[in-house]
Amino acid sequence: MLLEGFATAAQPEYLLYALLGVTLGTAVGVLPGIGPAMTVALLLPLTYTLEPTAALIIFAGIYYGGMYGGSTTSILLNTPGESASIVTALEGNKMAKAGRGAAALATAAIGSFVAGTIATVLLTLLAPAIADIAVQLGPADYVALMVVAFTTVAALLGSSPVRGLASLGLGLFIGLVGTDTLSGQQRFTLGVATLADGIDVVVVAVGVFAVGEALYVASRLRHGPIEVIPIGGRWMTREFWARSWKPWLRGTFIGFPIGTVPAGGADVSTFLSYAAEKKLAKRPEEFGKGAIEGVAGPEAANNAAAAGVLVPLLTLGLPTTATAAVIVAAFQSYGIQPGPLLFTNNGPMVWALIASLYIGNVMLLVLNLPLVKIWVKVLQIPRPYLYAGILLFAALGTYAVNFVVDDLIVLLIIGVIGFFMRRHGYPVAPLVVGLILGPMAEEQVRRTLQISEGDLSALVTSPFAAVAYSILVVLLVVAVVLRLRRKKSEVMV
Amino acid sequence: MIAAKIEEYAFGGLVASIGVFTLIDAGTIAARDDNAVGPRAFPYAVGILLVATGIAAIIATARGKLGQAEEGEDVDENVRTDWVTVGKLVAVLIAHLVLIDLIGWPVAAALLFFGAAWSLGAIWWKALPIAVVLALLVQVVFAYGLGLSLPAGIFEGVPFLDG
Numbered sequence: 178m179l180l181e182g183f184a185t186a187a188q189p190e191y192l193l194y195a196l197l198g199v200t201l202g203t204a205v206g207v208l209p210g211i212g213p214a215m216t217v218a219l220l221l222p223l224t225y226t227l228e229p230t231a232a233l234i235i236f237a238g239i240y241y242g243g244m245y246g247g248s249t250t251s252i253l254l255n256t257p258g259e260s261a262s263i264v265t266a267l268e269g270n271k272m273a274k275a276g277r278g279a280a281a282l283a284t285a286a287i288g289s290f291v292a293g294t295i296a297t298v299l300l301t302l303l304a305p306a307i308a309d310i311a312v313q314l315g316p317a318d319y320v321a322l323m324v325v326a327f328t329t330v331a332a333l334l335g336s337s338p339v340r341g342l343a344s345l346g347l348g349l350f351i352g353l354v355g356t357d358t359l360s361g362q363q364r365f366t367l368g369v370a371t372l373a374d375g376i377d378v379v380v381v382a383v384g385v386f387a388v389g390e391a392l393y394v395a396s397r398l399r400h401g402p403i404e405v406i407p408i409g410g411r412w413m414t415r416e417f418w419a420r421s422w423k424p425w426l427r428g429t430f431i432g433f434p435i436g437t438v439p440a441g442g443a444d445v446s447t448f449l450s451y452a453a454e455k456k457l458a459k460r461p462e463e464f465g466k467g468a469i470e471g472v473a474g475p476e477a478a479n480n481a482a483a484a485g486v487l488v489p490l491l492t493l494g495l496p497t498t499a500t501a502a503v504i505v506a507a508f509q510s511y512g513i514q515p516g517p518l519l520f521t522n523n524g525p526m527v528w529a530l531i532a533s534l535y536i537g538n539v540m541l542l543v544l545n546l547p548l549v550k551i552w553v554k555v556l557q558i559p560r561p562y563l564y565a566g567i568l569l570f571a572a573l574g575t576y577a578v579n580f581v582v583d584d585l586i587v588l589l590i591i592g593v594i595g596f597f598m599r600r601h602g603y604p605v606a607p608l609v610v611g612l613i614l615g616p617m618a619e620e621q622v623r624r625t626l627q628i629s630e631g632d633l634s635a636l637v638t639s640p641f642a643a644v645a646y647s648i649l650v651v652l653l654v655v656a657v658v659l660r661l662r663r664k665k666s667e668v669m670v
Numbered sequence: 671m672i673a674a675k676i677e678e679y680a681f682g683g684l685v686a687s688i689g690v691f692t693l694i695d696a697g698t699i700a701a702r703d704d705n706a707v708g709p710r711a712f713p714y715a716v717g718i719l720l721v722a723t724g725i726a727a728i729i730a731t732a733r734g735k736l737g738q739a740e741e742g743e744d745v746d747e748n749v750r751t752d753w754v755t756v757g758k759l760v761a762v763l764i765a766h767l768v769l770i771d772l773i774g775w776p777v778a779a780a781l782l783f784f785g786a787a788w789s790l791g792a793i794w795w796k797a798l799p800i801a802v803v804l805a806l807l808v809q810v811v812f813a814y815g816l817g818l819s820l821p822a823g824i825f826e827g828v829p830f831l832d833g
Contacts, residue, residue, distance in 0.1 A: 209744045223816060339726040340723075342723045346719040350688060350716050353716060391786075392760070397751065399744050562787055564790055568763065569779060569783045572766055576770070577818060589764065623707045
């Protein structure tokens, strides 16, 4: 099956689409202010004219490419204070400043390639098997999976569970607006005709990501020249390989499982990998001053997690990150529902997509290592033009959905909400996940209760659902205990 | 600090009031009785979630636990909020959406790019030609490359620009 996928994906036309995707992905990964979620959302209306396989190959390329590009920025951009949010920046930035930027970039790119490829192999092996099991899941089991995804994305990640849940609630609310699919009733449309069809995912995603981000950055724009650290040092020495290969492999096997379970995608895995490398390091005193292991491990973990996220996405239709949520929306816009039947119903397309991930990884290695100087130029785009361009394409992409101005009004309102969310520590990812998963969750809840004739216990009596809820309770208890402990230690200090 | 707190209260209040609206408006959704779970149940749950989290955010704020503003490569944490620039950008976006139907997409888009770049500190005579070229380029690419025609407005009937 995979071989047939390669036969499709290796056609010149599809190779070009993959190249387009990974190039765009690297560019948006390099540039601050735009990410893969928003780029996929923006391209959605423009790719309606393409066939689904081609469009999805582009989107997958953007998804993988964004992971590679981001590391270049965090290694080379000289912006103090910001680094805590991206683990790579901790050590990578220090290495670059110490004149070892080349080695940092190389370990990030090769580590991403190694992890991305191994993780894609794991995806290839695991996905069909999981899909076989997933076919047997009933609506109550899906409800359980979605509840787990909602809780982990909104409440377990990020600094403020309350704000995460509020963001999720806003997303769920936006998902409610429109005509109810089961009863045909209009909900929360305020009698406005445009709202009867619901608020398009593209408008919401572009609103919170592009407009919200542009307004937020504008409110506190860092003025002055963009300081990019020159790339120094030697690229690959014997010591480089000796110190990098183990962290790459460890990062891969930390990242992939974390990406696979609905536990919040890449960020957690990078922190865990960083902690593991620090503990295992022969020279732990180098951490914080530019230890190559601290770049190699987290970067590998990051990419492995990105591939892992595709497992629940393709086999269960369950997105666990904002970008994955937008990709689910992309599938849906082509009338394809990701889930257990995807491999049976759309086999050739899925295998072509997976094959393109292997090909994309090779392209990305070339794009990000020999051609890294090009991306340094991209990184230096003057910010007024960058954010003006983001706003222009945000407005264009939104307008291109239906060619009505009303959508732009909704875009602006959601953009302003996204601006205030960023100011006050409300994460935006739960909003997008809630928006996409909400309607699916509602449908499954209602199907469960229709079958059980209103008996609420049907939601928890299926063995699978019971196990899922138990695991969730354990996770919540652990999280609360950890939080209390942290508070205690803060008090002691 | 006080201004930040007031804003936090306001946003928490907004979340809670969207929740209240959800709860009230959910009651007006027509539902038949024969169905075990109709179109109202889920909205009620979402409304409760919004009210609860909105109030919890207000309580957290009152206890001094303010939300942490998001970090970013281009964000300078040490400067005050530049409301004037934010206001200009919102105004430019409103102008854009009003002008599309009046004078066409190319001009509205050029104004959007030019206005935004200028608000953010670009030199106007550098931003203007970029804005014009970019808008016309997108118009042509849409009309001929993608087969989607953006309203040409004042350029109606002009070759290449009017798809």
